[in-house]
Amino acid sequence: xxxxxxxxxxxxxxxxxxxxxxMLAAIPFGLxxxxxxxxxGLTALAILLPFIYGMQPLxxxxxxxxxxxxxxxGGSVSAIILGIPGSPPNAATVLDxxxxxxQGRGGEAMGAALAASGLGGIFGVLVLVAILPILEPIxxxxxxxxxxxxxxxxxxxxxxxxxGPMQKGLISGALGIFLALFGYQSVTGVPxxxxxxxxxxxxxxxxxxxxxxxxxxxxxxxxxxxxAVAHDSDESKITFAQVKEGVWQVFRHPALFFKSSxxxxxxxxxxxxxxxxxxxxxxxxxxxxxxxxxxxxKGSIEGVIAPESSNNAKEGGALVxxxxxxxxxxxxxxxxxxxxxxxxxxxxxxxxxxxxxxVGLAMVVAISNLFAAAVMILLARHIAQITHLEGxxxxxxxxxxxxxxxxxxxxxxxxxxxxxxxxxxGYILKELSYSRAALILGFVLTNAIESSLHISLRSYGxxxxxxxxxxxxxxxxxxxxxxxTVKRRMRARKASAS
Amino acid sequence: xxAFEIASAAVLLLFVAFIIGAGAFFYGYxxxxxxxxxxxxxxxxxxxxxxxxxxxxxxxLEGETEEEPTTxxxxxxxxxxxxxxxxxxxxxLLGYPAGITAYxxxxxxxxxxxxxxxxxxxxxxxAVTYFVFIVFLRVxxxxxxxxxxx
Numbered sequence: 257x258x259x260x261x262x263x264x265x266x267x268x269x270x271x272x273x274x275x276x277x278x279m280l281a282a283i284p285f286g287l288x289x290x291x292x293x294x295x296x297g298l299t300a301l302a303i304l305l306p307f308i309y310g311m312q313p314l315x316x317x318x319x320x321x322x323x324x325x326x327x328x329x330g331g332s333v334s335a336i337i338l339g340i341p342g343s344p345p346n347a348a349t350v351l352d353x354x355x356x357x358x359q360g361r362g363g364e365a366m367g368a369a370l371a372a373s374g375l376g377g378i379f380g381v382l383v384l385v386a387i388l389p390i391l392e393p394i395x396x397x398x399x400x401x402x403x404x405x406x407x408x409x410x411x412x413x414x415x416x417x418x419x420g421p422m423q424k425g426l427i428s429g430a431l432g433i434f435l436a437l438f439g440y441q442s443v444t445g446v447p448x449x450x451x452x453x454x455x456x457x458x459x460x461x462x463x464x465x466x467x468x469x470x471x472x473x474x475x476x477x478x479x480x481x482x483x484a485v486a487h488d489s490d491e492s493k494i495t496f497a498q499v500k501e502g503v504w505q506v507f508r509h510p511a512l513f514f515k516s517s518x519x520x521x522x523x524x525x526x527x528x529x530x531x532x533x534x535x536x537x538x539x540x541x542x543x544x545x546x547x548x549x550x551x552x553x554k555g556s557i558e559g560v561i562a563p564e565s566s567n568n569a570k571e572g573g574a575l576v577x578x579x580x581x582x583x584x585x586x587x588x589x590x591x592x593x594x595x596x597x598x599x600x601x602x603x604x605x606x607x608x609x610x611x612x613x614x615v616g617l618a619m620v621v622a623i624s625n626l627f628a629a630a631v632m633i634l635l636a637r638h639i640a641q642i643t644h645l646e647g648x649x650x651x652x653x654x655x656x657x658x659x660x661x662x663x664x665x666x667x668x669x670x671x672x673x674x675x676x677x678x679x680x681x682g683y684i685l686k687e688l689s690y691s692r693a694a695l696i697l698g699f700v701l702t703n704a705i706e707s708s709l710h711i712s713l714r715s716y717g718x719x720x721x722x723x724x725x726x727x728x729x730x731x732x733x734x735x736x737x738x739x740x741t742v743k744r745r746m747r748a749r750k751a752s753a754s
Numbered sequence: 755x756x757a758f759e760i761a762s763a764a765v766l767l768l769f770v771a772f773i774i775g776a777g778a779f780f781y782g783y784x785x786x787x788x789x790x791x792x793x794x795x796x797x798x799x800x801x802x803x804x805x806x807x808x809x810x811x812x813x814x815l816e817g818e819t820e821e822e823p824t825t826x827x828x829x830x831x832x833x834x835x836x837x838x839x840x841x842x843x844x845x846x847l848l849g850y851p852a853g854i855t856a857y858x859x860x861x862x863x864x865x866x867x868x869x870x871x872x873x874x875x876x877x878x879x880x881a882v883t884y885f886v887f888i889v890f891l892r893v894x895x896x897x898x899x900x901x902x903x904x
Contacts, residue, residue, distance in 0.1 A: 421815035427766070427805060430798045434770065437791050446787045449773055472838070477824045480834040482865070648865040649875065655841055656854045656879055663850065664893040669900055676839060684762055687823060688755075706790045744816075 263385065266615030269314065270623065278315055279322040279620065283628050286323035290330025290342045291639075313598045314613060318620045325377060325621045326628035328567045332369040333632065333639055336560070337362050338654065339474040344466045344700065345567050347693050348535035352552060352559030354474075359555050363494035366636045367502020368557055369564040372513060374629025375506065376565035379517035380524065380572025381622040387576065388614060398525075401720045404708035405729040406523070407701040410533035411694060413540035413736050420689035422740070428691040432698025433705065435460055442703055443710045455670045463665040464674040466696055471658050472679025473686045479651035499636045505557050506565075512542055512558055513565050520566030524573025534570040535563035536697050544739060568625055572618065579606060579614050756812055763806035770798045837861065850895040851888075855880040 269275075282304070301320055308316030331342025336353035349369060356365035398406075411433070415425035438449045439459025450456040506513055516538035523534040542562035543552045552559045600606065606614075632639075662671045685692050712720035721730060774795040777783050808815065825831040840861075845853035855876045862872035887893045 423801065423805060423808075423815055427798065427801045430794055430801065431766070433794045434773075434791075434798055437794065441787055444787055446783065448783065448787060448791070449777055449781075451776075473824065475838060476831070476834050479838060480825045480830055649862070649867070649871075651838075652841075652858050652861040653875070653879065655838055656858060656883075659841055659845065659854065660850070660883060660887055660893075660895075663895065664887060664891060667894055669846070669896070672845070673842065676842065679838075683824070684758075688759060688762055709790065710786075 262612060262615055266612055267619050269612065269616045270318070270619040275315060275318050275620075276623075278319050279624055279627070282319050282323040283326050283624055283631070286326040286624075287330035287628060287632065289323070290327040290332075290346075291334050308598065311598070313600055313610075314616050316598045317595070317613075317617055321617055321620050322624035325568070325571050325624040328564075328571075329370060329373040329377075329625070329628045329632060332373060332564055332567070333366060333636070336365045336369060337639065338650075340471040340654065340658070341466060344462055344696060345535050346563075347466065347470060347696055348539045348563035349560060349567075350470060351539065351693060352554070352556045355553070355555035356557070356560065361498070361555065363496075363498030363636065364502040364505065364557065365560050366494075366639075367499035367633060368505045368560050369502070370499075370629045370632045370636065371503040371506040372516075372561045372564035373568045374625045375513065376517045376520060377568035377571060377625025377629075378622050379514070379565070380521045380569035381618045381625075382572070383518075383521040383569070384572040384575055384618045384621075385615065388579075388611070388618075397725050399715075399723070400708040400711040401716065401723055401726045402729060403704055404712055405721070405726055405733060407533065407704045407708065409729060409733045409736065410523070410537050411698045411701055411705075412733055413537055415691060415694040415698075416540070416737050416740060420691050424689060425691040425694045428685065429694035429698040432695035432700075433702045434698075435465070435695075436699045436702030437706075442707050455668070460674065460678075460699075461666060461671055462696075462700060464662055464671045465678050465699060467658050467662055468675045468678025468680075469682035469685070469692045469696060471654070472676065473683045475651050475655055475658075476679075476683060478647040478654075480647075482647045494637050496637055499633060502557075503633065506561055509558060509561055512561055515545075516542060516562040516565035517569035520569030521573040523566070524570030525576045533697065533701060534566040534573075536693060538562040538566035539693075540736070544736070571621060575614075575617065575621070579617070756809065759809035760806065763802055763809050767799060767802040767806065770795050770802065774799075837864075845896075846900050849897045849899055851880055851883050851897055854883060 285304070301324055304320055304323055308319055311319070327343055328345055331346035332349050332353070334340050334342035335346040335349040337357050339350055339354035339357070341347040341350055353365045353369060356362060411429040412426075415429035416422050420428075436459065438456050440447050440457060447457050519538045519541060520534040523537055539552075539559060539562050542558050543549050546552065546556070546558050548556065548558075600610070600613075658675060659672050662675050663669065665671065682692055684690075685695065716723075721727070774791060777788055777791055825834060841854070841857045844857040847853065848856055858879050859872050859876040862875060863869070867875075883895070888895055
């Protein structure tokens with residue numbers, strides 16, 4: 257009962273005019289950062305951080321959190337209409353969203369993505385609110401061995417059921433991990449494979465890699481064909497009805513929505529894994545259970561709903577370890593710096609003393625998600641007009657945005673060069689049906705995989721996997737890898753018998 | 755396509771072997787630094803060799819579909835890639851705002867746009883670069899040729 261009064265108190269605290277104004281100002285900022293490829297959530301938070309000095313804790317955190325909560329909502333639009341993920345977690349949305357745009361169903365994809373994002377965000381918050389009081393024992397179940405297997409599961413799942421054949425998916429995932437081994441090793445601080453290059457001391461960066469893999473091959477396609485992304489026919493005109501149809505699609509797939517949002521929220525809880533993994537895991541799970549897995553990668557609405565629901569749902573989950581242990585659940589949860597600026601220290605004590613603030617932050621995320629989805633649904637039709645621009649106009653303009661966005665992320669000209677290096681790699685992978693999504697996910701999760709392996713070996717020895725939760729994850733991992741083959745064989749046997 | 759498959763698998767094997775070899779023999783990293791690269795590199799070498807064998811034999815993988823190539827010919831690919839790559843020397847030699855504007859102007863004109871469209875679009879791009887990236891985001895964009903600025 258006490259908790260419910262805390263909830264209502266938290267809600268009332270957020271419904272203050274000053275906080276609503278701060279959120280209204282921060283949301284368009286976050287949406288723009290999501291829309292522009294290369295400008296990540298971290299960049300947005302970094303730019304906003306100086307503005308929170310002198311603010312009250314809830315005001316300052318509302319500014320950061322509402323901008324951050326809606327970044328992936330904006331990113332889904334670029335992923336669908338341009339085939340370029342606005343931010344790395346939106347890469348999973350490209351797989352089906354962009355083919356839908358090319359089929360003239362961009363409006364439907366956008367409607368579905370935006371509704372799934374908004375509702376998924378609220379789902380994540382509900383999960384957060386529900387588990388805040390019983391948090392500690394749950395997060396404590398996940399030690400380094402579990403983090404290791406969960407991260408590995410993320411890469412393996414997307415490699416197995418993502419675009420292209422399984423063998424190539426596994427190669428891509430492993431190559432992503434391999435590329436992330438360059439530069440300082442987080443555990444020992446030893447610079448690996450840097451070949452005398454200062455740039456390589458910090459390793460390859462995620463922004464040039466993501467933009468190179470996903471943007472450059474699309475820009476080559478756009479530029480070489482010279483025609484618009486969507487065919488200029490009557491069916492391809494994006495109407496509000498099309499966007500509305502997309503929104504309804506989410507309600508027609510309730511099981512998929514709840515499953516994907518739950519995956520997002522649960523994966524988001526695991527420190528260091530949540531961020532980029534959850535959309536891919538949700539996508540893989542959706543494909544495995546879909547009645548039409550063959551349509552995935554070719555413009556399946558389920559392939560849009562799944563990653564987008566989990567994408568925003570994970571932010572609620574990611575707040576859990578951030579608030580409870582001071583360990584960010586996703587890379588974007590680097591708003592920890594914001595807590596420190598405001599004189600707060602997240603951790604178990606924080607929840608005891610500032611539970612009302614925790615609930616207030618959850619409300620901020622929920623309201624921001626709803627508001628951002630509504631704004632984007634209203635504007636979707638106009639934004640999607642970009643898909644009707646000629647390729648010869650769109651390609652160089654987008655290239656300029658990619659170059660500027662890449663430079664802006666770290667202000668290092670070499671990043672721009674590497675966009676083209678990885679662009680060449682992305683082109684080869686695309687032509688030969690290797691999974692680019694698996695590569696990027698492997699890259700992103702390497703730090704979590706390697707450091708949790710290192711800690712696990714030191715703490716538990718070579719039998720680190722003999723823990724109950726680890727064994728469950730290993731069983732799920734094995735099932736995920738073997739299930740497509742078993743399913744195919746069962747189908748073949750059934751077909752031959754009939 | 756078969757030659758492309760073979761070449762890509764062979765390049766992957768060489769790349770991984772070279773990096774792992776450099777780590778083990780050139781840098782002589784200790785085991786706690788190389789343990790994980792050995793795992794991943796070993797896995798990649800195995801998978802790469804399996805892929806190379808399959809590519810040489812012309813085996814078709816389960817789940818592999820015949821995709822329409824992005825460009826119609828190697829010549830077209832090279833032409834397109836060169837046009838995109840041109841932005842690098844442009845921003846390097848002229849700085850970002852001027853380089854991007856000049857690149858866009860040349861690109862549009864060379865691809866059949868009218869002078870009016872080309873100038874308007876390039877000017878709009880310059881305005882966005884200035885107001886969004888320099889004024890609003892306060893990105894320290896190099897305005898001079900890279901390496902020659904103040």
